[in-house]
Amino acid sequence: xSVAEILHYTYADYCQWExxxxxxxxxxxxxxxAPVKIHQQLSGGIFMALNQTMQDDCVECEVLYEVDxxxxxxxxxxxxxxLACEDEGEAYLTKAPKIIVEILSPATAKKDETVKxxxxxxxxxxxxxxxxxxxxxxxxxxxxxxxxIKVGDFTHEILDFEDLACDISLDFSKVFKKFRT
Numbered sequence: 717x718s719v720a721e722i723l724h725y726t727y728a729d730y731c732q733w734e735x736x737x738x739x740x741x742x743x744x745x746x747x748x749x750a751p752v753k754i755h756q757q758l759s760g761g762i763f764m765a766l767n768q769t770m771q772d773d774c775v776e777c778e779v780l781y782e783v784d785x786x787x788x789x790x791x792x793x794x795x796x797x798x799l800a801c802e803d804e805g806e807a808y809l810t811k812a813p814k815i816i817v818e819i820l821s822p823a824t825a826k827k828d829e830t831v832k833x834x835x836x837x838x839x840x841x842x843x844x845x846x847x848x849x850x851x852x853x854x855x856x857x858x859x860x861x862x863x864x865i866k867v868g869d870f871t872h873e874i875l876d877f878e879d880l881a882c883d884i885s886l887d888f889s890k891v892f893k894k895f896r897t
Contacts, residue, residue, distance in 0.1 A: 726789045740831060742790040748823035754849045754895065755819045759796050761891050762817055762847070766799060766884060774882035777801040777814070784808035787839060793832065801881050812836075814880055817845040833857075837864045843877060845886075852892040 724742040736747035751759070759781065766779045778800055785793050786808045798813035805811075816836055818828040828846060836844045837859065844857045844864060853871050857864035858878075867875070872889040 724790075727786055727792055730792050736794075738794055739790065739792040740835070745827070747794065748821055751819070751821065755821060757894065758819050758847055758849055758891065759817075761894070762819075762886065763797050765886055765891055766797070766815075769884050769886070770882050777880075777882045780809075785813065786810060787835065791835065793835065795832075799880075799884065812839045812841050814841070815843045815845065815877065815884075816841050817847060819847045819849060821849075833864070837862075842879065843867075849895075852895055854888055854891075 725739060725744055726742065727739070730737065730739045730744075733744070738745045738747060763779055763781050770777065770779070780798050780800055782794055782796060783798060783800075784807070785795065785798070786805070787793060792808070795813070795816045796819050797815075797817040798809065799815035800809055800811070800813045803809050803811045803813075818824070818832065820828055833844065837857075840859060840862075842859050846855045846857075848854070853869055855869055856867040856875060858867045859865075870886075870888040871892065874885055874887045874889075876885045
């Protein structure tokens with residue numbers, strides 16, 4: 717048996733681990749230490765903003781915070797915020813979310829901008845939002861014909877999400893307002 721086979725893990729292994737982990741292609745990846753205050757505040761603000769813009773009659777979608785998404789038996793990710801629609805999983809997400817938001821930190825930026833970007837694109841996540849706390853900016857990517865196309869850089873603008881089951885928007889001027897001096 718090779719070292720690669722010995723160090724290759726599955727969802728069953730993942731369920732036994734203590735601490736905060738993600739599993740990417742059978743490789744365990746330790747989550748960063750507890751997020752700093754601005755990360756937590758931005759996450760909470762985006763979560764609340766998305767929740768508030770969803771219409772009362774949008775019962776098939778939900779905004780979730782740090783929930784596991786079991787992509788397959790060898791990949792389990794925990795995005796910061798997701799908008800999931802018509803997902804019947806109880807312990808974890810079973811379908812690709814419509815929107816994923818990752819708040820970047822020095823410890824996660826490279827993984828979020830490359831590895832997760834590629835996975836989210838391949839799995840059909842409709843919108844991927846990378847939030848840069850130091851710059852008070854969000855880079856938004858939308859899926860078109862199976863590839864991410866940059867929608868834009870958002871600092872003060874309102875992003876209206878298209879082609880979703882619910883009418884949802886995100887006002888970045890409100891999200892970042894507290895942090896502007």
